[in-house]
Amino acid sequence: xxxxxxxxxxxxxxxxxxxxxxxxxxxxxxxxxxxxxxxxxxxxxxxxxxxxxxxxxxxxxxxxxxxxxxxxxxxxxxxxxxxxxxxxxxxxxxxxxxxxxxxxxxxxxxxxxxxxxxxxxxxxxxxxxxxxxxxxxxxxxxxxxxxxxxxxxxxxxxxxxxxxxxxxxxxxxxxxxxxxxxxxxxxxxxxxxxxxxxxxxxxxxxxxxxxxxxxxxxxxxxxxxxxxxxxxxxxxxxxxxxxxxxxxxxxxxxxxxxxxxxxxxxxxxxxxxxxxxxxxxxxxxxxxxxxxxxxxxxxxxxxxxxxxxxxxxxxxxxxxxxxxxxxxxxxxxxxxxxxxxxxxxxxxxxxxxxxxxxxxxxxxxxxxxxxxxxxxxxxxxxxxxxxxxxxxxxxxxxxxxxxxxxxxxxxx
Numbered sequence: 001x002x003x004x005x006x007x008x009x010x011x012x013x014x015x016x017x018x019x020x021x022x023x024x025x026x027x028x029x030x031x032x033x034x035x036x037x038x039x040x041x042x043x044x045x046x047x048x049x050x051x052x053x054x055x056x057x058x059x060x061x062x063x064x065x066x067x068x069x070x071x072x073x074x075x076x077x078x079x080x081x082x083x084x085x086x087x088x089x090x091x092x093x094x095x096x097x098x099x100x101x102x103x104x105x106x107x108x109x110x111x112x113x114x115x116x117x118x119x120x121x122x123x124x125x126x127x128x129x130x131x132x133x134x135x136x137x138x139x140x141x142x143x144x145x146x147x148x149x150x151x152x153x154x155x156x157x158x159x160x161x162x163x164x165x166x167x168x169x170x171x172x173x174x175x176x177x178x179x180x181x182x183x184x185x186x187x188x189x190x191x192x193x194x195x196x197x198x199x200x201x202x203x204x205x206x207x208x209x210x211x212x213x214x215x216x217x218x219x220x221x222x223x224x225x226x227x228x229x230x231x232x233x234x235x236x237x238x239x240x241x242x243x244x245x246x247x248x249x250x251x252x253x254x255x256x257x258x259x260x261x262x263x264x265x266x267x268x269x270x271x272x273x274x275x276x277x278x279x280x281x282x283x284x285x286x287x288x289x290x291x292x293x294x295x296x297x298x299x300x301x302x303x304x305x306x307x308x309x310x311x312x313x314x315x316x317x318x319x320x321x322x323x324x325x326x327x328x329x330x331x332x333x334x335x336x337x338x339x340x341x342x343x344x345x346x347x348x349x350x351x352x353x354x355x356x357x358x359x360x361x362x363x364x365x366x367x368x369x370x371x372x373x374x375x376x377x378x379x380x381x382x383x384x385x386x387x388x389x390x391x392x393x394x395x396x397x398x399x400x401x402x403x404x405x406x407x408x409x410x411x412x
Contacts, residue, residue, distance in 0.1 A: 101372065103139075114147045137407055178403075184226060187219050188227070191229075206363075232251055256293055258296065286317070302333070352391075
């Protein structure tokens with residue numbers, strides 16, 4: 001391609017060669033120069049417009065790279081210890097920090113505008129899945145509910161139904177989960193685990209062992225309202241034995257508050273006497289202590305137990321119990337020590353094996369994205385020597401995989 005200068009000289013020389021005179025050649029040259037400048041200006045305007053559209057979905061980052069969906073500002077050092085059997089800064093562990101989520105409220109939020117963007121993405125032939133996944137993963141759940149209301153007001157139909165009609169497969173399931181309020185989502189997952197063919201005990205264990213007392217009480221209320229039954233009744237109808245008893249205790253959402261210094265040593269001795277210190281196992285004692293003491297108190301009990309028994313409480317549980325009861329007790333212990341580490345382990349288990357457990361992967365990424373995903377990422381990297389982002393990238397594909405990467409919030 002000739003340089004602009006050579007092109008300009010050639011274009012202004014042509015009128016002279018044709019005998020049109022210098023004045024006309026100068027005018028034509030100026031006209032061509034003006035057209036060139038207008039073309040350059042138009043290109044710059046289009047580029048600016050493209051960047052502004054991108055920033056309307058997520059500020060400060062390119063939409064093309066899911067690793068940069070969330071701007072992760074340097075935060076304080078983790079208040080949890082990710083290695084099993086240890087806990088540091090114990091007094092800080094149970095302070096809820098809403099800033100540890102990878103998804104936060106979008107600053108320049110406009111529900112009506114977002115509803116129109118989604119409408120355009122689904123309008124006509126084909127669906128713009130890219131706009132759908134980038135918009136929904138960069139808005140908080142509260143904001144998604146506002147978008148849902150704005151969409152219904154503007155178009156007279158339910159946004160979730162519209163999305164389901166346009167999407168499919170795992171991506172559809174993930175989008176529906178994102179559009180569901182957190183407590184309703186937990187309730188629906190429990191209902192699905194109980195009412196399907198058989199009982200998905202892993203879902204019961206994950207949710208009831210990891211949620212706060214306040215969250216569990218809200219789940220019970222929403223379950224009755226939206227699922228048409230009593231959660232405790234459904235659980236007792238599908239489970240049995242000591243496993244059922246511990247689930248029901250957890251379902252009460254009535255753990256003791258704070259630390260009872262006078263009971264720490266006694267609880268440790270009772271656990272030892274109920275397990276390694278006798279022939280057989282007093283499971284009732286384990287259930288009572290694990291199900292009713294606060295997480296902070298339990299951590300101190302576990303420290304005292306290790307000094308007394310010379311081994312971790314997990315070792316005793318694994319040696320004294322089996323099956324679902326063992327899994328539930330271990331989940332309670334792990335969540336008492338570090339909820340992010342518990343979920344990091346669960347995420348690793350959902351991917352690092354033949355086939356991906358997409359339901360577990362999806363459930364954790366959705367439910368923890370606004371709570372402690374940054375801590376989960378840090379624990380995952382520390383525990384397994386790989387970033388959660390890269391692990392998800394290797395195990396998933398398509399719009400479903402991209403959306404999970406956006407929820408992950410970045411690559412460590």
